[in-house]
Amino acid sequence: MLELSAAVAFSMxxxxxxxxxxxxxxxxxxxxxxxxxxxxxxxxxxxxxxRIDRFLVGGPETWLTLRFDQIRTIGLDRGIExxxxxxxxxxxxxxxxxIGRDLLDQQIIDVTGRKVVRVTDVTMSLQNDGQRDILMVxxxxxxxxxxxxxxxxxxxxxxxxxxxQRRIPxxxxxxxxxxxxxxxxxxxxxxxxSYDKLEDMHPADLADIVEDLAPAERExxxxxxxxxxxxxxxxxxxxxxxxxxxxxxLEPEKAAxxxxxxxxxxxxDILSELEDKTSEEILEEMDSEPKVDVxxxxxxxxxxxxxxxxxxxxxxxxxxxxxxAMAALKGNEELLESLxxxxxxxxxxxxxxxxxxxxxxLAGSTSRLKDLAAETLIQVTVDEKQDRVSExxxxxxxxxxxxxxxxxxxxxxxxxxxxxxxxxxK
Amino acid sequence: xxxxxxxxxxxxLVFLAVLGPGFITAMVDNDxxxxxxxxAAGAKYGYLxxxxxLPITVVLIITQEMCSRMGAxxxxxxxxxxxxxxxxxxxxxxxxxxxxxxxxxVMTEFAGVASSLELFxxxxxxxxxxxxxxxxxxxxxxxxxxxxxxxxxxxxxxxxYIISGFLVRPDWKSAAINSVRPILMLDSGYIYMLIGMVGTxxxxxxxxxxxxxxxxxxxxxxxxxxxxxxxxxxxxMTNVIAFFIIVACAGAIWRVAxxxxxxAADAAVGLKPFGEYAFLLFSAGLLNASVFAASILPLSxxxxxxxxxxxxxxxxxxxxxxxxxxxxxxxxxxxxxxVVLIPNFPLVKMILLSQVLNGVLLPLILIFMVLLxxxxxxxxxxxxxxxxxWAAWATVVIMIGLTLALAGMSLRQGPG
Numbered sequence: 139m140l141e142l143s144a145a146v147a148f149s150m151x152x153x154x155x156x157x158x159x160x161x162x163x164x165x166x167x168x169x170x171x172x173x174x175x176x177x178x179x180x181x182x183x184x185x186x187x188x189r190i191d192r193f194l195v196g197g198p199e200t201w202l203t204l205r206f207d208q209i210r211t212i213g214l215d216r217g218i219e220x221x222x223x224x225x226x227x228x229x230x231x232x233x234x235x236x237i238g239r240d241l242l243d244q245q246i247i248d249v250t251g252r253k254v255v256r257v258t259d260v261t262m263s264l265q266n267d268g269q270r271d272i273l274m275v276x277x278x279x280x281x282x283x284x285x286x287x288x289x290x291x292x293x294x295x296x297x298x299x300x301x302x303q304r305r306i307p308x309x310x311x312x313x314x315x316x317x318x319x320x321x322x323x324x325x326x327x328x329x330x331x332s333y334d335k336l337e338d339m340h341p342a343d344l345a346d347i348v349e350d351l352a353p354a355e356r357e358x359x360x361x362x363x364x365x366x367x368x369x370x371x372x373x374x375x376x377x378x379x380x381x382x383x384x385x386x387x388l389e390p391e392k393a394a395x396x397x398x399x400x401x402x403x404x405x406x407d408i409l410s411e412l413e414d415k416t417s418e419e420i421l422e423e424m425d426s427e428p429k430v431d432v433x434x435x436x437x438x439x440x441x442x443x444x445x446x447x448x449x450x451x452x453x454x455x456x457x458x459x460x461x462x463a464m465a466a467l468k469g470n471e472e473l474l475e476s477l478x479x480x481x482x483x484x485x486x487x488x489x490x491x492x493x494x495x496x497x498x499x500l501a502g503s504t505s506r507l508k509d510l511a512a513e514t515l516i517q518v519t520v521d522e523k524q525d526r527v528s529e530x531x532x533x534x535x536x537x538x539x540x541x542x543x544x545x546x547x548x549x550x551x552x553x554x555x556x557x558x559x560x561x562x563x564k
Numbered sequence: 565x566x567x568x569x570x571x572x573x574x575x576x577l578v579f580l581a582v583l584g585p586g587f588i589t590a591m592v593d594n595d596x597x598x599x600x601x602x603x604a605a606g607a608k609y610g611y612l613x614x615x616x617x618l619p620i621t622v623v624l625i626i627t628q629e630m631c632s633r634m635g636a637x638x639x640x641x642x643x644x645x646x647x648x649x650x651x652x653x654x655x656x657x658x659x660x661x662x663x664x665x666x667x668x669x670v671m672t673e674f675a676g677v678a679s680s681l682e683l684f685x686x687x688x689x690x691x692x693x694x695x696x697x698x699x700x701x702x703x704x705x706x707x708x709x710x711x712x713x714x715x716x717x718x719x720x721x722x723x724x725y726i727i728s729g730f731l732v733r734p735d736w737k738s739a740a741i742n743s744v745r746p747i748l749m750l751d752s753g754y755i756y757m758l759i760g761m762v763g764t765x766x767x768x769x770x771x772x773x774x775x776x777x778x779x780x781x782x783x784x785x786x787x788x789x790x791x792x793x794x795x796x797x798x799x800x801m802t803n804v805i806a807f808f809i810i811v812a813c814a815g816a817i818w819r820v821a822x823x824x825x826x827x828a829a830d831a832a833v834g835l836k837p838f839g840e841y842a843f844l845l846f847s848a849g850l851l852n853a854s855v856f857a858a859s860i861l862p863l864s865x866x867x868x869x870x871x872x873x874x875x876x877x878x879x880x881x882x883x884x885x886x887x888x889x890x891x892x893x894x895x896x897x898x899x900x901x902x903v904v905l906i907p908n909f910p911l912v913k914m915i916l917l918s919q920v921l922n923g924v925l926l927p928l929i930l931i932f933m934v935l936l937x938x939x940x941x942x943x944x945x946x947x948x949x950x951x952x953x954w955a956a957w958a959t960v961v962i963m964i965g966l967t968l969a970l971a972g973m974s975l976r977q978g979p980g
Contacts, residue, residue, distance in 0.1 A: 243647050256874030258652060280874060288652050352639030353784060379782050 155214065155273060156284075157237055157260040158291045164217035165195045165204065173225070176218070177201060178238040181275065182231075183330035188313055190262065190273040193218070194228050194236070201228035212264060212271040214296055221270065235318070235329050237275075245351065246278065247317040249335045252343040254350040259284035261310060278316045281309030321354040323361065333359055337367040345374035348384075356380075357387040360396070369399030372408070382411035385420065394423030402428065403448030403556070406435035410445075435550070443527050444520035446560070447541045447550030453481045456490055458507050463498060476555075479538040481548055482507060489540055489548040491515055517542050520549050524560060531557045584712050585777035586632055586795030588860070589770050590624070590802040591719040594809075595857035596676025596828055597669070597915070598764045599850055602806050603831035605757050606813030608822050611735070611742040614810055616758055617803045618743065620765050624799040626959050627930065630937050630948075631771050632795050635778030636788045637946045642775040642929075643872030645936050655872045658932075661925045663892070666769050666865040668918030670900030673861065675911055676854030678904055679829035683847045689905060696901035699859040700894065703879055711879075712781075718856040722805050724845040729808030731842040732835060734815025743807070756973055763970040766963060768925045771933060773864035776871070785946070812846065862896035916975070923971030927964040934960060 163176045174195040182191040193204040202225035210221040235241065241257050248255050259279040265272050279287075283306040290299050317335060320326045336344055336359065348356045348371065360368050375381050385393045385408060397405045397420060409417040409432065417436075421429055431449045438444025452470050454462055463480060470477075480498075482491040491511035501510055517540045518527060530539060531554060543549045594602075605613040631642065638645060647655040677695045678688035703711060749755075774795075783791050817823060817834040825831050832847040863879075866889050870877030875888040883890045903909050934956050938947050948956060 243651055253876070256647070258874065285652065285656070285873065289656060352779075354639070377782060383782070383784055383786075 153264040154276070155212065155262050155264045156279075156287060157242070157262065158288050159214060159296050160262070160273070161238065162292065163212075165193070166217055166219050167223040168220060170219075172217075173197060173220075173223070174202065178236050179273070180231075180234040180236045182233050183235055184233055184328070187330070188275045190237075190275065192231075192234060195225065197225075202226065203228045206272060207270065209270050209272075212273065232325065233328050241278070241318065245319060245355075246311075247319060247336070247347055248311045249315045249317055249339070251311065252339060252347065254347055255280045255311065259288055275313045277310035277312055279308070279310045282306050283308050284310075319351065319355045319358060321358045323358070326358070326362065333363045337363050341367070341370035342374045344371040345376070349375060349377075349380065353383065353387065356384055360384055361388060361392060365392075365395040366399050368396045372396060373400055373404045378407065378411050381408045385409075386412060386416050390416075390419040390423045393420045397432070398424055398428045401448050401450055402431040402435055403446065403550070405432045407440070407445075410436055410440060438520060441524040442520065443518045443522040443524070443539075443541045443552060444549065446524060446527060446556050447520075447552045448556075449550045451479075451481060451538075451540075451548075451551040452477060453483055453548060454507060456482050456484045456508060458482070460498060460501050460503050460505055460507065463493075463507055476553065479540075479551075480507070481540055481551075482511070483548055486545075487547040489515070489517060489542050489546060492538070492540060515540075518552075519544065527552060528557050528560060584716060584781055584794075585635075585774055585783070586628060586791065587719055587798040587801070588712070588715045589628065589774040589777065590795070590798035591722060591805075592773075592853075592857050592860050593624070593765060593767070593770060593802050594722065594805050594853055595669075595673060596680075596850060596854040597672050598806070599676075599809060599853055600825075600828040600831075601757075601760050601764045602809040603813045603828055604825055605761060606810035607817040607825045607831060607834065609754060609757065610814040610818035610822065611738045611811070612747050612749075612754075613757060613761065614739060614742040614807065615744065615746045616761055617807055617810075620762055620806075621799055621803045623762070623959050623963065624765055624802070625796050626952075626955055627766055627771065627933070627963075628774055628795045628799055629792055630933055630956065631775040632778045632783075632791050633788065633946060634933070634937055634943070635775040636783050636791055637785055637943050639779055639784070641779055641868065641871045642772050642933070642936075643868040645942070646932055647872045647874070649936060649939065649942070650932065652873075658925070658928060659869045659872050661921060661928075662768060662772070662868060663865060663896075665918055665921040665925055666861050667896055667900060668914050668921065669767070669769070670858060670861050670896055671903055671911065671914050672918065673854045673858035674901045674904045676828065676850060677858065679827055680832070680847050680851040680854060683829050683832055683843075692901050692904050695855055695858065696897050699855065699862075700897055702859055703863050703893070704890070715856065715860070718852055721852040722801075722849060724849040724852075725805050725808045725812065728835060728842045728845040728849070729812040729815075731845070732812050732815040732838040734811045735819075739807075739811050739814070756970075759966050759970045759973070762963070762966045763919065763922070766926065767922065768929045769861060769864050769868075771929055772868040773860060776864070776867055812842070816842070858897075858900070862893050862900070865896055866890075866893040920971040920975060923967035926967050927960070930960045930963060 157179065160176055160179060165173045165176060167173050174197040176193055177196045178194040179190045180192040180194065181187070181189065185191055189206065191206050195202045195204050204220070204225055208220055208222040208225070209218055211219045237260055241260060243257065245254050245256050257278045257280065260275055261277040261279055262273040263276045265274060283303050286306060287299055287303050294302075315335075317333065318329070318331050320329060320331050336347075344367070348359055351359070360372070372381055372384060375384070385396070388396070397409065400408070405428070409420065412420070421433065424432070435444070435447070435449065450473055452466050452473065454466055466480075467474065478495050480493045480495065481489060482493065484490050491508060492515055493507055493510050494512060497510040516530065516534055516536065518530065520541055520543055527539065530536060537554050539552045540548055541550045541552060634642065634645065640648075643655065643659065646658065674692050674695065678692050681691040682688060702714065778791065812835060813831050816838050817825070817831065825834065828850050829847065832843055832850060835842040835846050867877050869892060870886070870889045876886040877889040878886060881889070903914070904911065934948070934953070937943055938953065940947055
């Protein structure tokens with residue numbers, strides 16, 4: 139995109155034009171006779187991200203296409219004067235993003251404000267590059283000021299509207315931070331629309347945004363952002379039904395990529411919401427390691443400890459030392475952010491102790507982990523009811539709770555955030 | 565056999581999962597204005613008007629089905645779609661009208677609260693403010709699923725009309741015959757009443773509410789079959805309730821002496837000779853219907869307006885995040901309840917005005933609906949089939965004719 143400062147450098151005066159003012163502006167030929175009025179204007183994003191490239195002019199019989207380089211001047215009062223009056227008939231070009239048709243009144247994502255907004259008008263800057271006047275899209279306008287301008291356009295003179303609207307505070311989003319939503323993947327490519335900017339958002343914010351969109355637009359976003367961001371955002375979507383319908387709409391390979399990036403317990407929760415056929419298709423596309431984890435978890439009922447737990451934990455042998463623990467943590471760096479307990483098991487894989495991570499700081503490097511264990515080992519079996527599990531968290535003030543199978547072998551871990559989600563859903 | 569049973573259970577589960585939007589919308593249709601219209605019909609003409617309920621049900625199903633289909637397929641509310649396809653000016657105009665119409669509707673609902681509780685000797689200066697505050701908190705402090713449960717429960721309370729219908733021991737035989745035998749009389753009061761019954765059945769706000777509720781509930785094309793069934797059952801239930809209201813008033817009031825009643829509470833009093841229970845149930849039903857509609861109307865209005873004009877909306881947002889939404893919602897309740905408390909406020913004139921505005925707005929909305937649902941780039945394979953379009957346009961034309969006639973007659977002679 140053209141830098142704003144550079145643009146200002148060769149513009150004679152910093153002038154603005156609103157899209158609603160451009161609409162129905164007369165277009166004059168070389169002798170000053172009116173050819174027609176402006177019906178719409180379009181960007182060709184593959185050529186330039188902000189420059190108005192084409193003007194659609196309503197001629198006597200048909201619409202005509204006016205290229206930006208055929209224009210000499212653009213003025214609020216006079217209209218558009220041409221330097222080349224050979225206009226071609228308009229045909230719908232797939233590389234065109236028409237402001238009136240594709241942008242006005244549609245929903246876009248405000249990346250900085252992190253919300254979905256509806257476009258009421260578009261502010262363009264009017265510049266002169268020495269040969270001609272050029273319009274650049276500067277901001278999309280939302281809110282009351284642009285609404286006022288649009289409602290009264292054609293009713294009051296343009297200058298009067300400009301004067302009156304000054305009393306209303308403006309509400310606009312810079313064009314670089316406005317993300318157009320386009321469900322059709324082919325069109326997305328032609329119009330050069332990407333959702334890269336959304337990948338940097340906090341997953342919870344992105345989830346709020348997709349919750350505000352219609353299903354087709356939702357799927358468009360999940361389809362095109364990278365699997366990791368998609369997985370993070372998907373687990374932040376609150377409604378399990380919506381999570382399921384998003385996955386269902388994606389191609390199984392893409393869905394599998396996303397599910398692989400999720401923690402196994404969340405993945406299992408979502409897959410269990412899907413129809414059997416769809417979830418099998420997705421599982422089929424998954425790599426074998428995450429697939430086995432998820433499949434194991436899918437065996438358990440939703441409202442039991444087995445259904446709640448995840449299988450991402452760090453486990454060590456009974457007689458391991460602090461050095462072993464450090465080595466184990468280095469090998470599991472991706473878990474560190476949410477890890478707060480280590481577990482010990484004996485030869486038969488029976489759970490023997492839980493060690494709060496913080497205790498490692500106070501221990502000498504040769505001390506045996508067993509000696510750092512929490513006084514009482516609190517654990518539940520996989521078929522323990524969900525209500526009882528949350529009761530344990532409350533009663534013993536737990537952050538993590540190990541889950542064992544019928545033989546006492548460690549099967550998974552429930553963490554406090556799982557419990558918070560349950561309580562919130564009630 | 566077991567397989568069949570399982571399939572049956574699965575169907576029920578899907579149905580319960582989509583239960584809500586269609587049922588609630590159809591029930592709120594029997595608001596205090598609707599109850600008055602049906603009571604007046606029964607009190608004055610006995611069982612004669614019953615035949616209209618069948619065609620009314622069909623018309624109701626046709627319009628409601630279109631809304632829920634649009635919601636399920638596009639995932640967008642009706643005002644969103646109107647804005648996206650027809651632009652800001654039309655949307656603004658429609659929304660301004662919608663606010664006006666619904667404001668007058670809210671007034672009638674609070675008037676319903678006042679008159680039903682005055683039957684129990686509770687002053688309106690106590691009942692109306694309490695109801696207004698209760699309604700405000702229910703929605704602002706609740707969440708959608710919770711509120712929907714309260715609404716579904718309120719829908720169940722309509723059963724009081726069925727019981728009171730039985731309690732007055734009406735003449736079931738003539739009720740049955742008149743339900744299927746159309747009788748037209750060239751009596752201006754009779755025609756006015758018939759038009760009134762159709763006119764109160766399909767209100768502009770219902771289309772907006774239903775479609776938004778379908779979207780909010782996350783109903784998609786996949787569960788659309790169940791959703792369509794839900795809408796249909798809801799519409800039928802609504803008219804079953806209407807049937808019992810008419811029958812109750814026919815059996816209790818018309819049989820003794822046909823007369824004009826001045827409001828729905830008047831009808832409840834007419835049931836008194838048939839036992840305290842019939843009276844109690846009828847007035848409890850009226851109270852429930854008024855409070856129910858009073859909680860949905862302002863909410864639905866605020867939603868539609870904010871969605872269409874692009875302001876943030878939703879009870880899940882904080883007041884600071886969605887100021888326009890909350891302001892509009894509060895204003896509708898405060899003004900709607902407030903005017904009922906003003907001594908000598910021309911409430912009857914307001915109700916007439918609301919019918920006239922209704923007559924202006926509804927045709928527009930129905931036309932936009934049929935235009936929208938036939939857009940292939942919006943609805944894909946879910947556009948109206950050709951035969952359905954015939955039915956839809958016929959419905960639109962009939963509704964336009966009737967509502968305009970109703971509005972015209974309201975202007976000329978006042979309520980029937």
